[in-house]
Amino acid sequence: MRPWWILLVSGLVYTCAVVWATGALPAENVPLHFDATGTADRFGSRTEALLVLLFIGVPYQLADNYFPEDIARDTPLMEPRSVSAPGGILAAIGHRQVPFVECRHP
Numbered sequence: 122m123r124p125w126w127i128l129l130v131s132g133l134v135y136t137c138a139v140v141w142a143t144g145a146l147p148a149e150n151v152p153l154h155f156d157a158t159g160t161a162d163r164f165g166s167r168t169e170a171l172l173v174l175l176f177i178g179v180p181y182q183l184a185d186n187y188f189p190e191d192i193a194r195d196t197p198l199m200e201p202r203s204v205s206a207p208g209g210i211l212a213a214i215g216h217r218q219v220p221f222v223e224c225r226h227p
Contacts, residue, residue: 139174146170157202192216 151170152161188198188211196214197204204210209218 139171142171142174143167 146167148167150164151167152163153165153170153173154161154163156162192211192214193199198210198214206213212218
């Protein structure tokens with residue numbers, strides 16, 4: 122069972138994000154959606170952005186992967202979109218896919 126303070130801190134952080142967004146976002150032309158290249162392709166008002174924040178939540182993880190050019194050349198890895206494949210993208214293009222688990226020790 123989780124300690125109660127983790128839920129309290131999470132709620133406070135979320136509340137702070139909403140309060141910050143209320144003051145920091147412009148009234149109009151707020152980017153609401155981004156394409157695979159990171160370019161905003163849908164804009165809306167501050168109210169719409171806050172509703173998205175409240176109902177969908179705060180993004181908590183962004184990840185980038187880097188591959189040597191000789192591995193990525195002429196494969197879907199070079200396309201400006203998010204790619205995945207069953208069993209791993211490297212295995213799908215003929216390379217050894219090695220699982221990795223990140224562990225953080227105190």
